[in-house]
Amino acid sequence: MKDEFSFIRSIQPDRHHQPTVVAGIGDDAALYDAEEGFHEIAAVDTLVEDMHFTKKTMTPFHIGYKALAVNVSDIAAMGGRPVYYLVSVSVPKSGSWSEAELQEMYKGMTVLADEYGVDLIGGDTNATNDKLVVSVTVIGRVEKGVRLLRSNAKPGDVVFVTGPVGSSAAGLHYLLEGDDCPEHYLKAHQMPEPQVSAGRLLAQAGGRIALNDISDGLASEANEIAEASGVTVEIDWSRVPHDLHGETDEYVEKWTLFGGEDFQLIGCTGQQTWERLTESFEKNGQRLIRIGRVVEGKREVFLLKNGERTVLKKGGYNHFVKGD
Amino acid sequence: MKDEFSFIRSIQPDRHHQPTVVAGIGDDAALYDAEEGFHEIAAVDTLVEDMHFTKKTMTPFHIGYKALAVNVSDIAAMGGRPVYYLVSVSVPKSGSWSEAELQEMYKGMTVLADEYGVDLIGGDTNATNDKLVVSVTVIGRVEKGVRLLRSNAKPGDVVFVTGPVGSSAAGLHYLLEGDDCPEHYLKAHQMPEPQVSAGRLLAQAGGRIALNDISDGLASEANEIAEASGVTVEIDWSRVPHDLHGETDEYVEKWTLFGGEDFQLIGCTGQQTWERLTESFEKNGQRLIRIGRVVEGKREVFLLKNGERTVLKKGGYNHFVKGD
Structure with a gap:
């Protein structure tokens, strides 16, 4: 310059x-x-x-x-x-x-x-x-008074996300492979939309809410909440929302759980606040998707899939850096 | 990690x-x-x-x-x-x-x-x-209300600095050459002291003051003030304070005018505020050194040295990067 x-x-x-x-x-x-x-x-x-x-x-x-x-x-x-x-x-x-x-x-x-x-x-x-x-x-x-901290989760809470995850990682994959990339993957990777309006609705709900943005993958962020709150988080695989169509199961799981950079929000809140939230989100034409629950236990995350309950580590892969 | x-x-x-x-x-x-x-x-x-x-x-x-x-x-x-x-x-x-x-x-x-x-x-x-x-x-x-902006200088202003300049560049030079480095050069280079207390006295003076910290050298910062304020700044070489002893004239000039990273402050203010400032600084056991004046003219800086008035460009050298 x-x-x-x-x-x-x-x-x-x-x-x-x-x-x-x-x-x-x-x-x-x-x-x-x-x-x-x-x-x-x-x-x-x-x-x-x-x-x-x-x-x-x-x-x-x-x-x-x-x-x-x-x-x-x-x-x-x-x-x-x-x-x-x-x-x-x-x-x-x-x-x-x-x-x-x-x-x-x-x-x-x-x-x-x-x-x-x-x-x-x-x-x-x-x-x-x-x-x-x-x-x-x-x-x-x-x-003032609003504190949507990771450490706010409690046993009995609903676990939710604000939208589909995995598309950004899918976009990165297609682009690096040089394949034709579906438009919505491309947008998720190149121009992700921060969930400001969802965050504002959550802030205005007035309840206890634990919140994290999904920058490093669902598994990683869920683990951060479990870690900070001293709870166990259970994620029901069948409820995790994604827009990955026609992809192999292996990729869907990898991108959805470990992809990151979708910048949806993951949160936990009690049943009463949850009910208020679903109402206010619906009123605003937005959605909040329940994907699991918080239970007592060690600071860890479990994935419920096909009747099995397996530990879900942060793991995943770091962006596109090989061998990281 | x-x-x-x-x-x-x-x-x-x-x-x-x-x-x-x-x-x-x-x-x-x-x-x-x-x-x-x-x-x-x-x-x-x-x-x-x-x-x-x-x-x-x-x-x-x-x-x-x-x-x-x-x-x-x-x-x-x-x-x-x-x-x-x-x-x-x-x-x-x-x-x-x-x-x-x-x-x-x-x-x-x-x-x-x-x-x-x-x-x-x-x-x-x-x-x-x-x-x-x-x-x-x-x-x-x-x-609230305090705005010590670069654009505040006006013709007739006193130009001042809060302390000696050039020692950081001297320290860098000695260290890179592998020579024994005088202690005060070493400190200036490795642990420079930000002039927070001087800044606070200036903020509390309640007058119009243009202010800049000397991160890129006296010449560069004086030019920024001239540029932002639309004035000419004159610096009297004989008044520029430094702690460089036993160095060649060439190095003294280079380090003092273009050295940077001393993090002293350079400022401009009217005569009345200047008088209040020298008093409040003295009362606090600190000093403010007058090094020149602001005059009408193009947005430039002049160095007055040995009866000559020469344009002082930002110039100088960038840290220790050769050929930059």
Whole structure:
């Protein structure tokens, strides 16, 4: 990049969605105001080229979109709405990323940001001798008192997800194999939709809810809840929703349980809240799918399939990195 | 790293300094409350191994310390006090960083964080095929109404710095050359002190002040102020403070003007505020050194030296990367 400053000007938004910005991009740090009656939420996630994404399966636009989506999803998993983001990019000195590609990456972020009314308020760009690294920080807000923590699950709870899982992994598979990729797999992999509106309904339900976003696969996230809550989670295989059609059983199981990056939410809640939730989701034309239950026991997850109850480890596979 | 979760537990603070934490490390995102009467401040900076730091001149402890210091300095440059930080680390799969070294890096951050009462509330760790990348987000606070922006300078202003510059670059030079490094150069390079208390005095002065932290060298930061404020900045070479003794003129000029990473602050303010400031700094046993003035003209910086007035470009050199 010839001139960091002219690049920064080129990605600088010309208006803000949020009225609480005081000073955005262009100074040492961003200044903004919190909102009365709300907690602040902060999350950061870094994506490394050829570890978390590859140009083989995603355009720069998709990479930007997804880098922000990953973080917006973390805000959704706290029941919050995203308000600001900051982007730190390390650009390869080899020139493997052109300035036009970097602009496209920021454009991918902007498209998602505009959808949710999120403002870019800061960040930095610097050089690296290696691959592209993009680190996104998102700041969000949720009503005071709302704590949708992983540690909230209790025996007797319903376990639910907000939508089908496994399509992102299926998309990655098809793209890497060079096969024709069904459109909905492609979208799940390249432009996953963070479940902000589902998170907001969960936050507004007013009950005790444990919540996690499914970034590393259903098995992994269920284990995190079991671990944090000190409970056993049972998942009924026949109830796990997916949109994988005409695939072998082996792939369906692999993608659904261990695929990750679908960014649906997994949660646990008591029967009463569950009933309120299904009502409010239905009223909003959204769905919440019951996939299991929480029971007393060790901090582990079981899969109920064909009458068998087997331990479901985090396991799975890490993105597309072989031998990981 | 064998197990990310056990590593996260190992770096998790067992107590918080800030009473406004609601939920720190260990969930999808951190939850916290803002403080009434204050703006929130957010900054992010990424350091890439062998670009911004090298194990040749810094231990893992120093690298952690500095990664946080860089960001705390950005908060200081807004007049704020740092309250929270989030750390995202990409760890080389080659094993070039041991888990013990990563622990040391976090320890370096903790030492600085404890000094300023800053709490680690989130982040992530992931793998990379390349060098270590550490991205730190810091959240701070400053009294509502305080805006120490780069764009605040006006003709007639005093230009000042908060302390000597050039020692960090001198330290880097000695360490890379393998020469015996004077202790104060070593400290400036490995454990630079962010100027939080100076920033706080400036914030509390109640006047119009333009402010920048000197991360990329005096010349570069002065140019940023000139650029953002639409003014000309004149720096009087004979007034620029440094602690470089027994060095050649060439090195003194290079390190002082272009060295960077000293994390002193450079600012501009009107005569009346300047007088209040020198008083309040003196009262606190701190100093503010006048090094020049702001005049009308193009957005540029001049160096006044030996009766000559020459344009001072951002120029300089970028850290220790040759041919950059």
